[in-house]
Amino acid sequence: MTEPVLVVGSTALDTVEGPTGRADDVLGGSSVYFAAAASLFAPVRLVSVVGEDFPDEARDLLARRGVDLAGLEVAPGRTFRWHGRYTPDMNDRETVSVELNVLGSFRPKLPEGYRSTRYVFLANGPTATQHSVLDQMSGSPYVAADTMNLWIENEREELERLLGRVDLLILNDAEARMLTGRQSLWAAAADLAARGPRTVAIKKGEHGSYLAGRGGPCVVPAFPLESLVDPTGAGDSFAGAFMGHLARAGSMETEELRAALAAASAVASFTCESFGPDRLLSVTLGELDERIDALRKLAAF
Amino acid sequence: MTEPVLVVGSTALDTVEGPTGRADDVLGGSSVYFAAAASLFAPVRLVSVVGEDFPDEARDLLARRGVDLAGLEVAPGRTFRWHGRYTPDMNDRETVSVELNVLGSFRPKLPEGYRSTRYVFLANGPTATQHSVLDQMSGSPYVAADTMNLWIENEREELERLLGRVDLLILNDAEARMLTGRQSLWAAAADLAARGPRTVAIKKGEHGSYLAGRGGPCVVPAFPLESLVDPTGAGDSFAGAFMGHLARAGSMETEELRAALAAASAVASFTCESFGPDRLLSVTLGELDERIDALRKLAAF
Numbered sequence: 298m299t300e301p302v303l304v305v306g307s308t309a310l311d312t313v314e315g316p317t318g319r320a321d322d323v324l325g326g327s328s329v330y331f332a333a334a335a336s337l338f339a340p341v342r343l344v345s346v347v348g349e350d351f352p353d354e355a356r357d358l359l360a361r362r363g364v365d366l367a368g369l370e371v372a373p374g375r376t377f378r379w380h381g382r383y384t385p386d387m388n389d390r391e392t393v394s395v396e397l398n399v400l401g402s403f404r405p406k407l408p409e410g411y412r413s414t415r416y417v418f419l420a421n422g423p424t425a426t427q428h429s430v431l432d433q434m435s436g437s438p439y440v441a442a443d444t445m446n447l448w449i450e451n452e453r454e455e456l457e458r459l460l461g462r463v464d465l466l467i468l469n470d471a472e473a474r475m476l477t478g479r480q481s482l483w484a485a486a487a488d489l490a491a492r493g494p495r496t497v498a499i500k501k502g503e504h505g506s507y508l509a510g511r512g513g514p515c516v517v518p519a520f521p522l523e524s525l526v527d528p529t530g531a532g533d534s535f536a537g538a539f540m541g542h543l544a545r546a547g548s549m550e551t552e553e554l555r556a557a558l559a560a561a562s563a564v565a566s567f568t569c570e571s572f573g574p575d576r577l578l579s580v581t582l583g584e585l586d587e588r589i590d591a592l593r594k595l596a597a598f
Numbered sequence: 599m600t601e602p603v604l605v606v607g608s609t610a611l612d613t614v615e616g617p618t619g620r621a622d623d624v625l626g627g628s629s630v631y632f633a634a635a636a637s638l639f640a641p642v643r644l645v646s647v648v649g650e651d652f653p654d655e656a657r658d659l660l661a662r663r664g665v666d667l668a669g670l671e672v673a674p675g676r677t678f679r680w681h682g683r684y685t686p687d688m689n690d691r692e693t694v695s696v697e698l699n700v701l702g703s704f705r706p707k708l709p710e711g712y713r714s715t716r717y718v719f720l721a722n723g724p725t726a727t728q729h730s731v732l733d734q735m736s737g738s739p740y741v742a743a744d745t746m747n748l749w750i751e752n753e754r755e756e757l758e759r760l761l762g763r764v765d766l767l768i769l770n771d772a773e774a775r776m777l778t779g780r781q782s783l784w785a786a787a788a789d790l791a792a793r794g795p796r797t798v799a800i801k802k803g804e805h806g807s808y809l810a811g812r813g814g815p816c817v818v819p820a821f822p823l824e825s826l827v828d829p830t831g832a833g834d835s836f837a838g839a840f841m842g843h844l845a846r847a848g849s850m851e852t853e854e855l856r857a858a859l860a861a862a863s864a865v866a867s868f869t870c871e872s873f874g875p876d877r878l879l880s881v882t883l884g885e886l887d888e889r890i891d892a893l894r895k896l897a898a899f
Contacts, residue, residue, distance in 0.1 A: 386781040480687040482804060483822035503783060504805040505817070516806070516896050518817035521784035555899040595817050596897040598856040 306420025315383030323573030327420035330530035334537030344368035512554025538564035607721025616684030624874030628721035631831035635838030645669035813855025821867035839865035
């Protein structure tokens with residue numbers, strides 16, 4: 298039986314606008330995109346927080362995917378809200394507004410039954426919160442983590458310590474450069490892999506993804522999308538597919554790590570095809586296999 | 599016997615500076631980098647111009663590679679000089695100074711024996727000059743061309759007409775976006791392939807290269823260089839390896855076009871390992887095969 302995957306991260310109601318249109322108050326957040334992707338491969342346990350305004354339909358969407366919501370706390374107040382706007386070229390975005398709401402005081406407490414989960418993903422969030430989750434775990438889980446510029450700037454020391462506690466670091470190219478001060482992505486990845494994580498996966502958007510350390514070096518191209526609607530959640534669904542694939546494979550051998558990278562790249566491409574997680578939630582394993590196969594053909598030379 | 603490849607482009611004495619050091623008056627120019635790379639695979643005929651100050655040693659370097667220099671005109675005056683400076687991250691460069699010198703009045707005239715060459719590369723240059731070369735050719739050569747922002751801005755109409763006369767367009771990502779007005783590189787490449795060239799090869803620097811149209815879609819990663827010394831000439835040596843590979847293969851089948859892309863990517867990586875064409879000129883076919891093999895392993899997932 299496939300081992301479950303635990304994710305600790307945000308749940309949000311997102312408003313997204315850009316050259317392809319606008320969507321208001323759609324289901325979002327790192328834990329949601331991760332769970333939607335990982336549940337294609339493995340059972341998922343979600344630890345997050347929502348407010349009293351969180352719609353039942355959103356909860357049902359995840360429950361129908363078999364996501365275990367025992368760790369989804371409902372706190373007094375409103376759900377975390379993020380409003381972002383993509384640039385005309387879709388390569389960058391600005392935050393129009395953020396309401397932390399219940400996320401501001403979120404101190405994840407793992408249900409007893411979650412503490413021995415074998416696969417754990419610490420989504421982007423305050424580094425102390427990421428440490429506190431690991432402090433609650435028993436056994437020796439396979440731990441993956443993400444981070445962002447805010448924590449790299451302000452919590453450098455705690456973050457360096459976190460690197461020593463994770464097996465897999467998943468971040469984007471700008472973050473890898475910022476965290477290491479190295480311009481060459483190859484050098485940045487090698488540097489990070491030497492600081493603790495056995496494996497480093499770097500997301501490069503339209504330029505694909507790169508795996509360094511154990512399993513690497515490996516490059517998977519991005520799938521050439523005809524219609525890029527909204528990249529929000531692509532990174533978290535990338536992580537979800539990566540971890541879900543590993544849990545299903547039950548192995549961290551080189552071949553599986555590389556196949557996980559391909560699955561992650563393929564799944565992230567579906568995420569970009571709609572506002573919110575709609576397209577991601579409708580993907581079938583057959584469609585996924587087709588897209589992974591297309592990536593392999595793209596890289597056959 | 600492998601058919602020869604004809605290149606028409608610039609010959610320069612380059613001064614290059616950047617975070618990795620500085621080199622003064624090194625051999626450069628598009629025809630030189632192209633010829634150095636293509637001569638790994640096929641006989642090369644070079645059409646270009648130099649001044650009376652062009653050093654004999656530079657000429658000898660090319661002659662020793664078997665490059666046919668019957669088309670290298672020596673004009674009264676000084677050789678074209680370019681002085682560039684790379685940014686600290688090596689991802690961009692600025693031109694410190696340009697002295698066109700003899701290149702300013704260069705009107706290439708093909709030696710009679712060159713006019714039926716089967717493979718022709720029109721390096722970056724005034725679009726009218728590129729047309730004039732094709733006007734001098736007989737038969738139906740396989741034609742590849744490069745261009746740059748200056749001509750895209752100022753010679754749009756002539757450039758559009760050129761697209762209808764070439765089989766293979768080789769340009770970088772920024773140029774592809776500029777020429778089509780499309781932000782998505784996939785869309786830009788598809789658009790270009792619909793305007794005449796059967797095949798479009800897009801160079802993306804550290805992000806590798808992409809082939810669209812006939813032979814595509816195909817993505818080849820960049821080789822993860824440990825020491826990037828000077829990217830000058832990488833693009834022209836990419837084109838040289840691509841065309842040289844095709845000439846040696848004697849075929850424009852999909853498989854050969856994709857192998858040409860891999861060879862081009864590998865050769866360009868050697869070019870970046872030294873100032874000037876030194877490293878490129880020292881590459882052996884054995885080293886090249888090793889690097890192509892490494893690229894294939896990098897893309898095995």
